[in-house]
Amino acid sequence: xxxxxxxxxxxxxxxxxxxxxxxxxxxxxxxxxxxxxxxxxxxxxxxxxxxxxxxxxxxxxxxxxxxxxxxxxxxxxxxxxxxxxxxxxxxxxxxxxxxxxxxxxxxxxxxxxxxxxxxxxxxxxxxxxxxxxxxxxxxxxxxxxxxxxxxxxxxxxxxxxxxxxxxxxxxxxxxxxxxxxxxxxxxxxxxxxxxxxxxxxxxxxxxxxxxxxxxxxxxxxxxxxxxxxxxxxxxxxxxxxxxxxxxxxxxxxxxxxxxxxxxxxxxxxxxxxxxxxxxxxxxxxxxxxxxxxxxxxxxxxxxxxxxxxxxxxxxxxxxxxxxxxxxxxxxxxxxxxxxxxxxxxxxxxxxxxxxxxxxxxxxxxxxxxxxxxxxxxxxxxxxxxxxxxxxxxxxxxxxxxxxxxxxxxxxxxxxxxxxxxxxxxxxxxxxxxxxxxxxxxxxxxxxxxxxxxxxxxxxxxxxxxxxxxxxxxxxxxxxxxxxxxxxxxxxxxxxxxxxxxxxxxxxxxxxxxxxxxxxxxxxxxxxxxxxxxxxxxxxxxxxxxxxxxxxxxxxxxxxxxxxxxxxxxxxxxxxxxxxxxxxxxxxxxxxxxxxxx
Amino acid sequence: xxxxxxxxxxxxxxxxxxxxxxxxxxxxxxxxxxxxxxxxxxxxxxxxxxxxxxxxxxxxxxxxxxxxxxxxxxxxxxxxxxxxxxxxxxxxxxxxxxxxxxxxxxxxxxxxxxxxxxxxxxxxxxxxxxxxxxxxxxxxxxxxxxxxxxxxxxxxxxxxxxxxxxxxxxxxxxxxxxxxxxxxxxxxxxxxxxxxxxxxxxxxxxxxxxxxxxxxxxxxxxxxxxxxxxxxxxxxxxxxxxxxxxxxxxxxxxxxxxxxxxxxxxxxxxxxxxxxxxxxxxxxxxxxxxxxxxxxxxxxxxxxxxxxxxxxxxxxxxxxxxxxxxxxxxxxxxxxxxxxxx
Numbered sequence: 014x015x016x017x018x019x020x021x022x023x024x025x026x027x028x029x030x031x032x033x034x035x036x037x038x039x040x041x042x043x044x045x046x047x048x049x050x051x052x053x054x055x056x057x058x059x060x061x062x063x064x065x066x067x068x069x070x071x072x073x074x075x076x077x078x079x080x081x082x083x084x085x086x087x088x089x090x091x092x093x094x095x096x097x098x099x100x101x102x103x104x105x106x107x108x109x110x111x112x113x114x115x116x117x118x119x120x121x122x123x124x125x126x127x128x129x130x131x132x133x134x135x136x137x138x139x140x141x142x143x144x145x146x147x148x149x150x151x152x153x154x155x156x157x158x159x160x161x162x163x164x165x166x167x168x169x170x171x172x173x174x175x176x177x178x179x180x181x182x183x184x185x186x187x188x189x190x191x192x193x194x195x196x197x198x199x200x201x202x203x204x205x206x207x208x209x210x211x212x213x214x215x216x217x218x219x220x221x222x223x224x225x226x227x228x229x230x231x232x233x234x235x236x237x238x239x240x241x242x243x244x245x246x247x248x249x250x251x252x253x254x255x256x257x258x259x260x261x262x263x264x265x266x267x268x269x270x271x272x273x274x275x276x277x278x279x280x281x282x283x284x285x286x287x288x289x290x291x292x293x294x295x296x297x298x299x300x301x302x303x304x305x306x307x308x309x310x311x312x313x314x315x316x317x318x319x320x321x322x323x324x325x326x327x328x329x330x331x332x333x334x335x336x337x338x339x340x341x342x343x344x345x346x347x348x349x350x351x352x353x354x355x356x357x358x359x360x361x362x363x364x365x366x367x368x369x370x371x372x373x374x375x376x377x378x379x380x381x382x383x384x385x386x387x388x389x390x391x392x393x394x395x396x397x398x399x400x401x402x403x404x405x406x407x408x409x410x411x412x413x414x415x416x417x418x419x420x421x422x423x424x425x426x427x428x429x430x431x432x433x434x435x436x437x438x439x440x441x442x443x444x445x446x447x448x449x450x451x452x453x454x455x456x457x458x459x460x461x462x463x464x465x466x467x468x469x470x471x472x473x474x475x476x477x478x479x480x481x482x483x484x485x486x487x488x489x490x491x492x493x494x495x496x497x498x499x500x501x502x503x504x505x506x507x508x509x510x511x512x513x514x515x516x517x518x519x520x521x522x523x524x525x526x527x528x529x530x531x532x533x534x535x536x537x538x539x540x541x542x543x544x545x546x547x548x549x550x551x552x553x554x555x556x557x558x559x560x561x562x563x564x565x566x567x568x569x570x571x572x573x574x575x576x577x578x579x580x581x582x583x584x585x586x587x588x589x590x591x592x593x594x595x596x597x598x599x600x601x602x603x604x605x606x607x608x609x610x
Numbered sequence: 611x612x613x614x615x616x617x618x619x620x621x622x623x624x625x626x627x628x629x630x631x632x633x634x635x636x637x638x639x640x641x642x643x644x645x646x647x648x649x650x651x652x653x654x655x656x657x658x659x660x661x662x663x664x665x666x667x668x669x670x671x672x673x674x675x676x677x678x679x680x681x682x683x684x685x686x687x688x689x690x691x692x693x694x695x696x697x698x699x700x701x702x703x704x705x706x707x708x709x710x711x712x713x714x715x716x717x718x719x720x721x722x723x724x725x726x727x728x729x730x731x732x733x734x735x736x737x738x739x740x741x742x743x744x745x746x747x748x749x750x751x752x753x754x755x756x757x758x759x760x761x762x763x764x765x766x767x768x769x770x771x772x773x774x775x776x777x778x779x780x781x782x783x784x785x786x787x788x789x790x791x792x793x794x795x796x797x798x799x800x801x802x803x804x805x806x807x808x809x810x811x812x813x814x815x816x817x818x819x820x821x822x823x824x825x826x827x828x829x830x831x832x833x834x835x836x837x838x839x840x841x842x843x844x845x846x847x848x849x850x851x852x853x854x855x856x857x858x859x860x861x862x863x864x865x866x867x868x869x870x871x872x873x874x875x876x877x878x879x880x881x882x883x884x885x886x887x888x889x890x891x892x893x894x895x896x897x898x899x900x901x902x903x904x905x906x907x908x909x910x911x912x913x914x915x916x917x918x919x920x921x922x923x924x925x926x927x928x929x930x931x932x933x934x935x936x937x938x939x940x941x942x943x944x945x946x947x948x949x950x951x952x
Contacts, residue, residue: 166660169681173654198679527637529659529826532914550660 153177155219157206157247158226159195162525163481167225167553172198181206181215207238209246216250223556225481231495236502244480244506248513251477280357282425282467286326293345294328296320297426301336328464334431335458342378344426358419362472363403363514367465368393373429375462377402379417380424386410387417393462403514425467429460476518476566479556480510484521484571485541507569516566518559522547523573530554534575537602545573558599565599567608638662640702643709644677647784651818652706653682659822666698689724695731704739704825705732721759726766733770740774741825742767746836746902754891775824776834780902781809783926790852791930799861800849805896808842810903813921823913830912836904840922855931867897
């Protein structure tokens with residue numbers, strides 16, 4: 014008897030705790046099947062139902078009883094006694110009888126109710142998440158410009174699909190926290206997109222960014238701050254954020270043990286803390302480039318360049334060039350495989366390096382196994398800074414070569430090229446100008462670059478940043494000259510994003526109208542030919558879908574309502590598509606469009 | 611949206627604006643009953659299509675936060691408190707009315723007095739569009755109080771001069787879950803009736819889709835449309851379907867319609883039980899063994915919806931059971947009925 018009761022007491026306690034655990038339906042409070050099964054599951058199915066089990070089944074246990082049976086101090090005998098007392102207690106019996114009648118009445122009226130009222134708790138919310146990716150709930154999206162026409166709709170759409178949404182909202186006088194038009198569920202970071210500090214705060218912990226902000230006026234300052242520098246800030250902040258999380262993640266993954274392959278981590282190209290790279294890197298060439306681009310060796314001239322390892326374990330590339338078109342190059346041949354056995358540049362899309370210089374422009378030179386040389390130039394700074402060079406920025410040195418294929422890279426190098434100091438003013442007649450030019454030339458002759466490391470940035474599948482730009486189509490609310498100014502600013506913003514190496518999607522809609530979305534056929538095109546308007550809701554939908562669409566990565570495209578093209582223009586291939594709620598129209602529409610645009 | 615530097619509205623244009631009344635954004639709608647089964651789907655759908663959605667919620671300690679979390683704005687008002695209504699209509703271009711009395715509330719007060727006041731308000735404030743939800747064949751059953759009220763409201767709305775659309779509904783699939791699927795999963799008895807009434811259930815999401823299409827379409831104004839699902843089922847068929855999908859047997863408590871009618875007649879005799887008797891009035895409809903279904907071809911065409919895109923009860927239940935099984939597995943719940951996982 015004693016043991017049986019003990020077991021029973023345990024069971025009740027267990028069911029109480031499992032009731033807390035068994036909330037499988039997210040935030041919706043549930044009194045559905047799961048909780049009940051847990052109760053039943055913890056009891057032994059083969060055991061004969063005893064009196065208490067039967068009582069449980071037919072009568073609801075009162076709160077006082079439950080708490081008493083749950084308290085571990087109450088002895089078995091005590092419990093048994095109170096159970097018997099309770100079952101003959103007329104007050105309890107009355108309550109139970111009334112409850113039974115109520116239940117019966119409830120069922121009777123439910124059966125006959127034409128507008129059946131039932132508790133929503135019982136129904137799984139099969140909402141719009143049918144077309145949302147399963148990763149939505151773990152994705153935090155920063156919406157820049159959440160109070161705008163597209164941003165307002167977009168943040169709601171994201172919320173409906175379960176994304177965590179953060180908004181960067183400008184501080185404005187007299188506006189309460191949690192700005193107007195932004196739902197409560199959106200995490201608001203107040204700040205200005207033109208301020209790097211604010212942007213950095215907003216980007217903390219964010220997975221993806223949708224930039225739908227636009228300047229409020231066409232003042233040059235406003236355009237510069239939002240459409241141009243705003244995009245640049247957002248891009249930089251996201252890169253830094255990616256860097257930071259990658260570093261903390263690799264530190265958390267058991268230090269000391271062999272690091273597991275992480276596709277998001279950067280791949281090492283050169284790290285001068287390691288003897289391996291210290292030994293391999295050396296000056297490859299010093300001398301003048303002849304007119305036809307081929308290199309003649311001329312060590313006997315006065316040109317000088319050295320590469321050595323500093324006490325801080327950085328590579329110091331230093332020297333002085335004097336002859337016309339002189340260049341100096343430091344570099345090393347690369348093993349195409351990393352020590353782990355994977356391709357060094359496989360799936361990568363950019364190089365990044367930490368360097369300190371003196372303000373001169375340097376060039377990064379990649380040589381492929383086919384012998385082609387590809388060059389991308391970057392300015393150096395007086396302090397250590399990180400330089401990013403997407404592979405799309407590298408141009409072949411000779412004409413007629415195919416674009417760079419990162420998989421074929423064999424050699425990497427950094428080059429300094431001597432250029433003539435720009436002749437200032439009217440010429441050299443002015444003594445002061447001449448002196449200045451001479452000083453400039455002297456400054457240019459010498460170079461000194463410290464390199465800490467070079468790494469390859471892995472590519473990705475989905476866009477990281479979705480940018481809402483604009484098409485050049487004429488708009489009724491703005492005159493032609495202003496529009497030109499606006500479009501120019503937007504294009505500069507696009508350029509920042511494209512050069513960053515992040516995955517991007519740039520959407521250039523026709524003039525926006527406020528109409529419900531999802532009813533008209535849309536037309537996707539490239540080449541700034543669109544003339545029709547498009548509803549803000551449709552644009553928001555495209556932004557949302559692009560977020561997880563591999564086809565949208567690194568593409569820029571125009572979008573507007575469908576129309577019949579003018580005479581003479583029908584030759585162009587136009588891609589039209591009808592958006593529907595549950596069909597993914599974006600992938601087939603974007604498939605034929607060109608990448609890296 | 612974009613201002614040129616130095617541009618100012620002229621005094622003339624301001625006067626013009628004032629005379630023609632305040633322009634109302636076309637995208638702003640008011641949903642009455644947005645917390646309900648259908649209402650919340652309409653709110654979601656409308657938000658997704660880019661509308662600015664305002665919802666009326668009752669003044670409560672714990673307001674309906676989920677509506678605001680989705681991005682709708684809420685205003686506190688109550689259909690039984692007539693003075694609270696006009697303020698909620700300011701700046702709204704269309705009303706979608708999917709409210710009805712809860713079981714504990716008075717049908718007369720909410721569904722008749724409240725709705726009449728709302729319609730009059732809408733009339734006075736020049737609301738562009740009014741979408742009203744009614745019940746299938748409500749004009750045929752004046753003996754059922756709620757259906758009588760719905761029929762009267764339909765007439766009142768039609769005569770109000772408002773640009774209205776009335777949508778008559780048959781039954782929601784979501785109700786099937788609450789009434790049959792959950793009890794079967796929990797091993798509780800299922801309550802059914804022995805009548806042969808067939809209902810063409812619709813998914814509330816499809817209703818929401820049709821509603822938004824009707825709101826947008828000019829051709830739907832001034833019309834009454836019946837919305838029905840792809841197929842009509844009897845209660846028995848629905849229970850069998852649920853048993854099939856959950857792979858378990860239901861204990862069915864069948865309530866014969868004569869018992870319901872009898873109970874109602876007894877209760878009708880007593881003045882104090884009038885409300886209770888009204889609630890059983892629907893038994894009269896059940897006893898007729900009607901089919902709650904309507905041809906949808908024309909409606910689909912009018913709304914621009916493809917017939918294949920409308921969810922069937924089988925698919926709906928399948929999805930529900932799949933989902934619930936998956937979630938149960940995720941939390942590691944085990945059950946004494948192991949055949950659940952076959």
